[in-house]
Amino acid sequence: MRTRQEAIRYCLSLGGCYEDYPFRDPNWTVIRHNDSRKVFAWIFEREGNIWINVKCDPEWRDFWRKAFDSVIPAYHLNKKYWNSIILDGTVPEEDVRRMIQESYGLTGK
Numbered sequence: 001m002r003t004r005q006e007a008i009r010y011c012l013s014l015g016g017c018y019e020d021y022p023f024r025d026p027n028w029t030v031i032r033h034n035d036s037r038k039v040f041a042w043i044f045e046r047e048g049n050i051w052i053n054v055k056c057d058p059e060w061r062d063f064w065r066k067a068f069d070s071v072i073p074a075y076h077l078n079k080k081y082w083n084s085i086i087l088d089g090t091v092p093e094e095d096v097r098r099m100i101q102e103s104y105g106l107t108g109k
Helices: 004-013 058-067 093-107
Strands: 017-020 029-033 039-046 049-055 071-073 082-086
Touching: 004 017, 004 029, 004 039, 004 049, 004 093, 039 093, 049 093, 058 071, 058 082, 058 093, 082 093
Parallel strands: none
Antiparallel strands: 017 029, 029 039, 039 049, 049 082, 071 082
16 A cells, blocks of 8 residues: 555445545545544655554554554654554555554544
């Protein structure tokens, strides 16, 4: 997963959610739950790569940050609960998907 469209497509495949552009800035795409409107993925371009901010259980937050240089404290969000995944090809797609799924689950409550 390297592009905005791939990230959006995967997020939407989880079901019960929709794509939104709340800032009137096409650089920022958010994926929200239909019922609660809570965001589980913030997708944007920064420094030449697509980034995805995802919510993490604090027990996993540091694991992901230590496992991959391209998983860092979230850009523009609470760093206690959110990580940024930089889609530069260094984080395996299965791990990117797992982090997105976790965010989906944590925000869907």
